[in-house]
Amino acid sequence: MKSQTISAKTMLTANGWQSDMHLTIGEDGQIAAIKNGLAPNSTTVDVLLPAISNVHSHAFQRLLAGLTEYRTNAQDDFWSWRALMYKCMDYLQPDHFEIIAAMTQVEMLESGFSAVGEFHYVHHQPDGTPYDQPGEISNRVLQAALDTGIGLTHLPTLYMQGGLDGRALAGGQRRFGCTPEAFSALYSDIKKSFNGAPADFMLGGAAHSLRAVSSDGLSLLKDITEGAPTHIHIAEQTGEVDEVLSHLGARPVRWLLDNYDINSQWCLVHATHMDSSEINDLARSGAVAGVCPITEANLGDGIFEATQFADKGGAFAIGSDSNVRICAVEELRMLEYSQRLRDRRRVLLNDGNKSCGRRLLDMTATAGAQALGRSAGVISPGLIADLVALDQSTPVLCGLDKDAILDGWIFAGDSRCVSDLWAGGRHVVKQGRHIHREKIVPKFLSLMKEVRSAL
Numbered sequence: 001m002k003s004q005t006i007s008a009k010t011m012l013t014a015n016g017w018q019s020d021m022h023l024t025i026g027e028d029g030q031i032a033a034i035k036n037g038l039a040p041n042s043t044t045v046d047v048l049l050p051a052i053s054n055v056h057s058h059a060f061q062r063l064l065a066g067l068t069e070y071r072t073n074a075q076d077d078f079w080s081w082r083a084l085m086y087k088c089m090d091y092l093q094p095d096h097f098e099i100i101a102a103m104t105q106v107e108m109l110e111s112g113f114s115a116v117g118e119f120h121y122v123h124h125q126p127d128g129t130p131y132d133q134p135g136e137i138s139n140r141v142l143q144a145a146l147d148t149g150i151g152l153t154h155l156p157t158l159y160m161q162g163g164l165d166g167r168a169l170a171g172g173q174r175r176f177g178c179t180p181e182a183f184s185a186l187y188s189d190i191k192k193s194f195n196g197a198p199a200d201f202m203l204g205g206a207a208h209s210l211r212a213v214s215s216d217g218l219s220l221l222k223d224i225t226e227g228a229p230t231h232i233h234i235a236e237q238t239g240e241v242d243e244v245l246s247h248l249g250a251r252p253v254r255w256l257l258d259n260y261d262i263n264s265q266w267c268l269v270h271a272t273h274m275d276s277s278e279i280n281d282l283a284r285s286g287a288v289a290g291v292c293p294i295t296e297a298n299l300g301d302g303i304f305e306a307t308q309f310a311d312k313g314g315a316f317a318i319g320s321d322s323n324v325r326i327c328a329v330e331e332l333r334m335l336e337y338s339q340r341l342r343d344r345r346r347v348l349l350n351d352g353n354k355s356c357g358r359r360l361l362d363m364t365a366t367a368g369a370q371a372l373g374r375s376a377g378v379i380s381p382g383l384i385a386d387l388v389a390l391d392q393s394t395p396v397l398c399g400l401d402k403d404a405i406l407d408g409w410i411f412a413g414d415s416r417c418v419s420d421l422w423a424g425g426r427h428v429v430k431q432g433r434h435i436h437r438e439k440i441v442p443k444f445l446s447l448m449k450e451v452r453s454a455l
Helices: 059-064 078-089 094-111 136-148 171-175 180-194 215-224 238-248 252-259 276-285 293-298 306-311 328-343 356-372 403-412 437-454
Strands: 004-013 016-025 031-036 043-050 052-057 113-120 151-158 205-207 230-234 266-270 288-291 315-318 387-390 418-423 426-430
Touching: 004 387, 043 356, 043 418, 052 094, 052 266, 052 288, 052 315, 052 356, 059 078, 059 094, 059 437, 078 171, 094 113, 094 136, 094 328, 094 418, 094 426, 094 437, 113 136, 113 230, 113 356, 113 418, 136 151, 136 180, 151 180, 151 215, 180 215, 205 215, 230 252, 238 252, 252 276, 276 306, 288 356, 293 328, 306 315, 306 328, 315 328, 315 356, 328 356, 328 403, 356 403
Parallel strands: 004 043, 052 113, 113 151, 151 205, 205 230, 230 266, 266 288, 288 315
Antiparallel strands: 004 016, 016 031, 043 387, 387 418, 418 426
16 A cells, blocks of 8 residues: 545544644555645545444345335334345355445445444355355455455354254354354354455454353353454344343343453444443443444334433444445434434433534544454544545535534435545545446346345
8 A cells, every 4th residue: 555645624633623734644554644734746635534433234134225114014023124134145145245245335435434343144055054165255245345445344253043042043044053163163264364454454253142142152252352353232122132031030231241241342232222220331341332223223123322321431333234224424313313302302412512413423433443443533643544535515514614514414414425535544435436336336236136036
């Protein structure tokens, strides 16, 4: 990577808003220096911000968008949605996962996400038979990230059982299943593929959920991912809370906090249904809550208690989860609006000194980077150059200044406000479009016609 210089008329740095500044990105993809003045012969943008990390994605679920908006039961919910997801998976082959992941990553980058935590649990062939290379599908996700340039934290996911009663995996779940021994072998195979990957690519790990992973499995995961990002779905639906309470004698977040050393390397995804003691103790743990507001709304999961969690000092980040809609600021907007609808009040996620948009960006940029193990989230020398530029000639941003720029983008704007994006110093979005869009989009469109006509 060659060194680069970016000039910005307005820049949000670790020291706050500054005008007419330029920064340099070194060959290592890190911010080398920030200086006063607009530099000659540089890439010049209107507004330069720290980009947001997407902490939770199942890229392959992008193909479900538009296929699940009809009622399959008298009372449709997450569990009926899941049945169609399993049906779609039966059709997908390794090259399909790569095509879908690449398109999904392009959309993420164009919307303002610089990195993604890919929570990856599809490991095997449709009948559950392992591939000759155990990490075959993970390698396809890695290849997609190499092609698109998105920062990748890959999270191979342990999935052992069909429920807390220990029942065997069946149907669509067969592609997920691993014994602890098989998962160790799978993880080792994937680890080899990451040798030689860009410096900002990271390998972490995940437990699918307390329903799907035994206590022994959680202990294995802890050993495998020591010092690396560790994620888990938790307390997403009330049905899950009831099952865990019945079998383990405690609510999901409470049981996890009481039985494992939950610390800053952990990301608890969703954590939608917590009581006050769980909120307090999760906030104190230093772990990140990975909230996915669009997917949680789409599935009818419930509303994350963001105001209480933030007031207790908790850190939350955002993810696109099912990728039914990919837009970084729409996730933030949905998060704030859900709090307003629940409490019937306005402007809840501010702290008195910063606007609502500013606090949302600051929180999710830093917490997202933490959850993915990235030294990013702020524009400061020595950190990874995860940067997003906004075009102030767009109607919703015209004439706005400082925090109001963020309020305009988050509450009135969308991906069309993004002019440029750098992920780990790689300049992958220019003039609002991904640099490889023309190569990636046709493959995706062809596959979608094929898959959707077969369902």
